[in-house]
Amino acid sequence: MAAHMRFARAAVQIFPTKCFSPRLHGCSNVNIPVRYCSSTAAKRGLVLGVYEKREGVKLTPGADLYNQQTGGKLAEYIRLAGPTIKKGKSRVFYGLDETYSAVAVVGLGAQGLGVNELEGFHEGKENLRAAAANGVRQLRDILGTSTIEVDGCSDAEAAAEGADLGLFAYDDLKAEDKRKKPVETQLLKDSGSPEGWTKGSLLADGQNFARKLMEMPASHLTPTTFASITGEKFGSIGNVEFEARDRAWAESMKMGAYLSVTNGSEEPPVFVEVKYSGSPNSSAAPLVLVGKGITFDTGGISLKPPAGMDMMRGDMGGAATVSGAIAAIAALKLPINVVGLIPLCENMPSGRATRPGDVVTAMNGKTIQVDNTDAEGRLILADALCYAHSFNPRAVIDLATLTGAIDVALGSAAAGVFSNSRVLWNLLHDAGVSTGDRLWRMPLFSHYTRQISPSQLADLNNTGKHGRQAGACTAAAFLREFVQCPQWAHLDIAGVMANKDEVPYLNKGMAGRPVRTLVQFAAKLANQKWI
Numbered sequence: 001m002a003a004h005m006r007f008a009r010a011a012v013q014i015f016p017t018k019c020f021s022p023r024l025h026g027c028s029n030v031n032i033p034v035r036y037c038s039s040t041a042a043k044r045g046l047v048l049g050v051y052e053k054r055e056g057v058k059l060t061p062g063a064d065l066y067n068q069q070t071g072g073k074l075a076e077y078i079r080l081a082g083p084t085i086k087k088g089k090s091r092v093f094y095g096l097d098e099t100y101s102a103v104a105v106v107g108l109g110a111q112g113l114g115v116n117e118l119e120g121f122h123e124g125k126e127n128l129r130a131a132a133a134n135g136v137r138q139l140r141d142i143l144g145t146s147t148i149e150v151d152g153c154s155d156a157e158a159a160a161e162g163a164d165l166g167l168f169a170y171d172d173l174k175a176e177d178k179r180k181k182p183v184e185t186q187l188l189k190d191s192g193s194p195e196g197w198t199k200g201s202l203l204a205d206g207q208n209f210a211r212k213l214m215e216m217p218a219s220h221l222t223p224t225t226f227a228s229i230t231g232e233k234f235g236s237i238g239n240v241e242f243e244a245r246d247r248a249w250a251e252s253m254k255m256g257a258y259l260s261v262t263n264g265s266e267e268p269p270v271f272v273e274v275k276y277s278g279s280p281n282s283s284a285a286p287l288v289l290v291g292k293g294i295t296f297d298t299g300g301i302s303l304k305p306p307a308g309m310d311m312m313r314g315d316m317g318g319a320a321t322v323s324g325a326i327a328a329i330a331a332l333k334l335p336i337n338v339v340g341l342i343p344l345c346e347n348m349p350s351g352r353a354t355r356p357g358d359v360v361t362a363m364n365g366k367t368i369q370v371d372n373t374d375a376e377g378r379l380i381l382a383d384a385l386c387y388a389h390s391f392n393p394r395a396v397i398d399l400a401t402l403t404g405a406i407d408v409a410l411g412s413a414a415a416g417v418f419s420n421s422r423v424l425w426n427l428l429h430d431a432g433v434s435t436g437d438r439l440w441r442m443p444l445f446s447h448y449t450r451q452i453s454p455s456q457l458a459d460l461n462n463t464g465k466h467g468r469q470a471g472a473c474t475a476a477a478f479l480r481e482f483v484q485c486p487q488w489a490h491l492d493i494a495g496v497m498a499n500k501d502e503v504p505y506l507n508k509g510m511a512g513r514p515v516r517t518l519v520q521f522a523a524k525l526a527n528q529k530w531i
Ligand SMILES: N[C@@H](CSCc1ccccc1)C(=O)NCC(=O)O
Pocket: 297, 299, 315, 374, 375, 376, 377, 401, 402, 403, 404, 405, 407, 471, 494, 495, 497
């Protein structure tokens, strides 16, 4: 008989009666022992980690402590359940003690894993994120647990990230009984650093905020509602100023490239400006983050094909990640000044829409021939990047779901980074290694600049003259024409916009990547003086 079956019999012997009315009790699983079904149990769950060893498993210090509290029952149950618990997999146990309705034991892989150079991330942290996400989801979905304690597994920050990212669901527009039950996660006492746990939770909150904004349909998330939602969010955080500028302001700034994109839409454009003052020197040069905020991209007159066009509700991913990152940076009270610039509008076809071949003038006076109205992201960023210069920035980073070409090049493995600075790139790269939300450097050769300029009618063309060839690189070369800061990076996040199943601790849907990398980058920047 398999070890797994032996365990099943042992568990049944302890609590033989199953929940008789899972629908009534809100229990999603008929196999839940009656004592722990929703009608009777105190709904508290526990997630514990175990490392893989050649024979069996090794308990984390937190799991070991709990094992002692249960008189060795945990280790015995694990032994009965089978030879090992593999990386990212879990087993749920009932009846270990009176405190928890259920305990999910999750596999962390081998102990002591660090940075994997080939993968470009910290493998131990990434395994823990996946394991924590798996454990909390199990307890929520099987048991309807409302409070879950999580083993910090000696890295409470990564455990909190995995747990809180893993529980995210955007179901605000579904009937109440179809929504995921809200769950509160807590660090298991004496299993990791409480400060690390708080930091990980705030990082996950920032990314989840971005995910929600990206997931919201364009019927609900317009430039105007984006401004009201983020305005409310930032209004509740200290040291943050928020302003929403209207079309007249953009006209007064001569943002002709940005305004040309909104022409076809009935929704008014909004340009959001967020300022976080965290540096002890309030006039210290800020990090400026610029985010593409197309709340829906139809392509305009150069209409996109219909398949998958619904995903273009996430074309404000740059705007969302900038907002999520600044929310987390402010919540963490990082000692740095940050400005967020977010040009928002829709890209729609209509009798007023910009036509292919039209010429528009950006804030810096450069003229642009708009040969493809679907290459609109670079137009709104062009003016936002010109405007960024007025803040005398320490560094400028723009984020945009800019090109399908970056998806072809890198898929969802990493966001593409185009930078004029090796120092800036190194900081960004290192941030991605620790968060697991990786970045990959791409070229900014003048070769690509020659593909977008000169244009037949104007200084620049908004598409490369060799069509789709190196589309992400020609887009970056275009943006470079509007940048004055010697510390600039453009992150093309189109490929990482959504998750299918590639990142195990993110569900299917909009990903909010790379919010945590941006925040870790800002923390690194705050602590060094080269830039
Ligand atoms: N809105 C952008 C990107 S649309 C392509 C995309 C592909 C895969 C994942 C996410 C988004 C746009 O219109 N770009 C123009 C272009 O790529 O030509």
